[in-house]
Amino acid sequence: MTRPPDPPKVSKSTRVIAFVGRCSGAATVAYELALSLGLPESLWAAMSALIVSQEHLHETRSSLTGRILGTLVGMAVTISVSEVASRVAAPTAVQIAVAVAISALVAGEFPRLRVAMWTCPIILLTAQPSVPVVMAALHRGGEVMLGALVGWAFHWAAEFLVDAFASEAEEPPRRRTSRHHRRRRPATRQGVPQAGGEQP
Numbered sequence: 001m002t003r004p005p006d007p008p009k010v011s012k013s014t015r016v017i018a019f020v021g022r023c024s025g026a027a028t029v030a031y032e033l034a035l036s037l038g039l040p041e042s043l044w045a046a047m048s049a050l051i052v053s054q055e056h057l058h059e060t061r062s063s064l065t066g067r068i069l070g071t072l073v074g075m076a077v078t079i080s081v082s083e084v085a086s087r088v089a090a091p092t093a094v095q096i097a098v099a100v101a102i103s104a105l106v107a108g109e110f111p112r113l114r115v116a117m118w119t120c121p122i123i124l125l126t127a128q129p130s131v132p133v134v135m136a137a138l139h140r141g142g143e144v145m146l147g148a149l150v151g152w153a154f155h156w157a158a159e160f161l162v163d164a165f166a167s168e169a170e171e172p173p174r175r176r177t178s179r180h181h182r183r184r185r186p187a188t189r190q191g192v193p194q195a196g197g198e199q200p
Helices: 014-038 042-051 057-088 094-110 113-124 135-184
Strands: none
Touching: 014 042, 014 057, 014 135, 042 057, 042 135, 057 094, 057 113, 094 113, 113 135
């Protein structure tokens, strides 16, 4: 069984530069995208882009999945609780208590969906009297998921560039070694007829 090649080695300074670049870029781009899309609270997009980013790419991918699914659960719970609360005139504090309790039950079974618990108060506390909770949920959820996607995209791009840079840095020595071996390889004349038709 052939052993897969070792991944290219990357210096610590290169990793630090890539980390700084992807975090700064993700927060800025997420903020600008939220503004361009007309999302009223672009703050949550910038924060989500930073929160979803982890040390390793597979960890960021897992964080992205949990954040999106958890946000969707939190949106659904908050909208449902708000619809019921509007009929009984329940105050915001009661709505937060009930919505977080339901989300906590879900998170207890599926820990990756913990973000649902703080999605509920974010939606309820940023909703305006003139704006339905459904619209507030769509706005907050859109901002959070947009930021998470941007954070993952910047991490993927940073890893791709770092690996490409490391591979390029290792390539010249391999080429020089290959040419060196070709120059020193002795030519063989076994089986080649010599003058007069005799073989050595």
